[in-house]
Structure formats: C-alpha cells, structure tokens
Amino acid sequence: MDLAKEVGKTASKKRRTIALAESITGGLAGSLITDIPGSSDYFLASFVTYSNDAKMNVLGVERATIEKHGAVSAQVAKEMASGARRIAGADIGASCTGIAGPGGGSEKKPIGLVFLAVDDGKSVRSERKVFCGDRWAIKSQAAVRLLELVLKALQSE
Amino acid sequence: MDLAKEVGKTASKKRRTIALAESITGGLAGSLITDIPGSSDYFLASFVTYSNDAKMNVLGVERATIEKHGAVSAQVAKEMASGARRIAGADIGASCTGIAGPGGGSEKKPIGLVFLAVDDGKSVRSERKVFCGDRWAIKSQAAVRLLELVLKALQSE
Numbered sequence: 198m199d200l201a202k203e204v205g206k207t208a209s210k211k212r213r214t215i216a217l218a219e220s221i222t223g224g225l226a227g228s229l230i231t232d233i234p235g236s237s238d239y240f241l242a243s244f245v246t247y248s249n250d251a252k253m254n255v256l257g258v259e260r261a262t263i264e265k266h267g268a269v270s271a272q273v274a275k276e277m278a279s280g281a282r283r284i285a286g287a288d289i290g291a292s293c294t295g296i297a298g299p300g301g302g303s304e305k306k307p308i309g310l311v312f313l314a315v316d317d318g319k320s321v322r323s324e325r326k327v328f329c330g331d332r333w334a335i336k337s338q339a340a341v342r343l344l345e346l347v348l349k350a351l352q353s354e
Numbered sequence: 355m356d357l358a359k360e361v362g363k364t365a366s367k368k369r370r371t372i373a374l375a376e377s378i379t380g381g382l383a384g385s386l387i388t389d390i391p392g393s394s395d396y397f398l399a400s401f402v403t404y405s406n407d408a409k410m411n412v413l414g415v416e417r418a419t420i421e422k423h424g425a426v427s428a429q430v431a432k433e434m435a436s437g438a439r440r441i442a443g444a445d446i447g448a449s450c451t452g453i454a455g456p457g458g459g460s461e462k463k464p465i466g467l468v469f470l471a472v473d474d475g476k477s478v479r480s481e482r483k484v485f486c487g488d489r490w491a492i493k494s495q496a497a498v499r500l501l502e503l504v505l506k507a508l509q510s511e
Contacts, residue, residue, distance in 0.1 A: 217402075219381070219384075222385070222388075223381075223384045223385045223387065223388025223389070223393075223397075223400075224376065224380075224381025224382060224383065224384030224385040224388070224400050224402060225381060225382075225385040226381065227376075227380045227381030227402045227404075228379070228380045228381040228382040228385050228493070230380065231379075231380025231381070231404065231454075231493070232380070232489070232490060232493070234454075234455070234456050234457065234489055235457065236380075236404075237404055237405070240380075240404050241404060241405045241407070241408055242401070242402055242403050242404055242405065242408035242412060243380075243381050243400075243402035243404075244399070244401065244402070244412075245374075245381060245384045245399055245400035245401070245402060246399050247384075247388065247393075247394055247397050247398060247399055247400075248394070248398045248399065248442075250398070250442075250443065251398055251399035251442055254441070254442075254443075255399060255401075255412075255441065255442075284411070284412065285405075285407075285408055285411075285412075286407065286411075297388075297391075298391070299391050300391065300392065332389070332391055333389060336385075336388070336389070
C-alpha cells in the first residue's frame with residue numbers, strides 16, 4: 198500500500214516514531230503500517246481499545262469525557278491520541294473512534310461517523326468525517342484517513 | 355470471514371470476552387474479529403505491541419524473559435497472552451509474536467517462525483509454527499491461526 202510506504206519513508210527520514218489508538222478500525226491501521234518491511238523501526242504500538250473500559254484503563258481516557266460526549270466524539274479521539282503517544286513514548290499519537298454499523302447509529306451520530314485525532318507533542322487536533330458504505334468500507338476509509346493524518350503530521354515536523 | 359464469524363457466534367453463545375496481544379500480525383487479527391457486526395459485545399481490546407518496550411510497559415512482559423529467550427519465543431508469547439487477558443479483564447487472552455521478514459531471520463529463528471499462546475484463566479498454552487511465503491502471507495497465516503486458537507479455547511470452555 199503506497200500510503201503506508203510513504204508513512205514509513207517519511208518516519209524513517211525524520212526519525213519519528215508512531216503509536217496508534219484504534220477503535221472503529223479494530224487494528225486495520227496498524228496492520229497496514231506493519232505490511233511494510235522495516236516498520237518496527239518507527240511503529241511502536243497500536244492500542245485497539247474497542248470497549249469503553251479499555252479506552253479508560255489502557256489509554257487513560259477520562260470517564261467524564263465519555264459520559265459527557267460519548268465514546269464517538271472529538272474529545273475522546275483527542276484523549277485516545279494523547280494516551281497512545283504518552284504510553285508508547287512515541288513522537289506522534291493518532292487515533293480514531295466511530296460507528297461502523299450496521300447497529301449503533303442515531304440521527305445525531307449516524308453510521309459512518311468517525312472522529313480522528315493526532316497529537317504531535319505540540320498540539321492535539323481532531324477531525325470529523327462521515328464515511329459511506331458498509332461496515333468494511335467504513336473501517337477501510339477510516340484506516341486510510343488515519344494514515345493520511347499521520348503522514349501529514351510527519352511531513353509538517 | 356467464516357472463522358471470525360464462528361469466533362463471534364461461539365463467544366456470544368458462551369458469553370465470553372476476548373483480548374489479543376499482537377506483535378507480528380500488527381493488528382490484523384483484531385481487524386478480522388471486528389469485521390463482524392456486533393463484535394463489540396465480546397471483543398474488548400488488542401494490544402499491538404510491536405516494540406519490546408511496549409511488550410514490557412503495556413503488557414507487563416518481563417525484561418528478563420525477553421533477554422533470556424528473545425521477543426520471538428514461547429515464553430514471551432505466554433506472558434503477552436496473560437497480560438492481554440489481565441489488563442483488558444477478558445475471559446480469554448491470546449497472542450502471537452514472530453518474524454515476518456524479509457529481515458530479522460536467523461538459522462535458529464527463521465523468517466516465518468511464530469509463537470502463539472492462549473490464556474483461558476486455567477492454563478496458558480503456547481504453540482510454535484513456521485509459516486511460508488512473503489511478509490503478507492506470514493502475517494495472514496499467523497492471524498488466522500490466532501483466531502483458530504481463540505475459537506478452540508472458546509469451544510473447550
């Protein structure tokens with residue numbers, strides 16, 4: 198996959214390390230990154246925190262944040278990205294949380310809604326997306342977008 | 355994927371939860387499990403601990419175990435499986451660690467060597483495999499075998 202290769206080339210050139218916190222993608226983003234030979238040089242870990250408990254206990258997401266904003270929110274995405282970066286000791290932490298369907302959607306939070314975030318140590322930014330298609334299509338688009346955000350963060354350093 | 359569906363059906367029926375610790379598969383096993391709608395009912399987390407530091411700091415693998423046996427060993431696979439189970443609070447913890455290549459192989463530990471382990475709360479068992487093919491083929495076979503071991507553990511409960 199060209200995007201994962203580009204992430205690898207840029208991370209290697211800039212000597213930056215990456216950690217992920219994945220919810221909706223279930224590990225797919227980490228799997229794409231590690232398809233590239235030599236990825237162990239810059240990829241430290243991905244925390245696939247599918248349950249709310251895992252988001253809190255593993256990544257340090259605040260219970261109050263989940264209760265106030267929901268697990269699928271910009272705030273939770275930001276705390277996931279920062280948690281991954283801090284716990285893995287990485288230069289860049291990036292995350293995604295969303296609703297893959299077919300269940301779980303609502304008018305306010307439809308199926309396909311995904312929040313992504315990146316913490317590069319200077320600031321934490323999040324992004325809201327609504328992807329189309331079935332569960333697999335939504336997961337894939339979220340994983341690709343997560344890699345694009347990681348690449349953007351690496352390039353801007 | 356039929357295997358992931360079978361894992362889901364069995365976990366739901368037996369009301370058992372699953373956590374993974376993935377090294378060589380990079381998140382692929384978690385991604386396969388979460389391709390199934392409703393997987394959030396039984397899949398809690400996957401710890402994709404690619405670096406040795408992540409294996410120690412996140413999963414509690416002992417430094418002495420890595421130094422004595424290497425990161426690709428039955429002992430480390432067992433500690434990864436137990437760590438995933440304990441930290442996520444899951445009924446079953448399962449892990450894999452291996453050498454996907456093209457670099458990193460040796461006569462004693464060839465490319466394709468993978469250790470997998472399962473902790474079901476009663477015992478921790480490990481298995482040694484040598485898979486053939488390129489990096490992607492080795493990752494895929496390891497992920498499938500990991501799911502098979504999870505299914506076996508669910509069925510035997």
